[in-house]
Amino acid sequence: MSRYQFTCEVEPEYVPEQSDPAAPLYLFAYTVTIRNSGEVAAQLVARHWEIEDARGQTQTVDGLGVVGQQPLLQPGAAFRYSSSVPLRTPMGLMSGHFFCVAVDGQRFEVPVAAFVLRAEGVAGSSSLH
Numbered sequence: 001m002s003r004y005q006f007t008c009e010v011e012p013e014y015v016p017e018q019s020d021p022a023a024p025l026y027l028f029a030y031t032v033t034i035r036n037s038g039e040v041a042a043q044l045v046a047r048h049w050e051i052e053d054a055r056g057q058t059q060t061v062d063g064l065g066v067v068g069q070q071p072l073l074q075p076g077a078a079f080r081y082s083s084s085v086p087l088r089t090p091m092g093l094m095s096g097h098f099f100c101v102a103v104d105g106q107r108f109e110v111p112v113a114a115f116v117l118r119a120e121g122v123a124g125s126s127s128l129h
Helices: none
Strands: 006-014 026-036 042-053 058-064 078-087 091-102 107-118
Touching: 006 091, 006 107, 026 091, 026 107, 042 078, 042 107, 078 091
Parallel strands: none
Antiparallel strands: 006 026, 026 078, 042 058, 042 091, 091 107
16 A cells, blocks of 8 residues: 555535536535545645536636645545536536655545546436537
């Protein structure tokens, strides 16, 4: 096992009460759990997201921390947060990574595998471009 080992799980969810398909606007919430399964404490410093809608339109989001925080995760600890993203289509993909710095100065990235944003029960939510 690497001394610097973080894992990430994402739970996406469509938010129909804050969406307006006629606009079109589809709001998706997602909850991320990032866990330090390594041997060294490290701080989540920044994030990078690639968000693609069903038409192939991509937006990139970069920023410091997550939800206004830059958590320091001790070995075995986890940090969970929720955020949201608007799309103009009822389906999309999101992926990215977190940039972390260990307490010993080592820098590393934590990949976030692509996950599907899908407005269940909405026309057009079954395929990407």
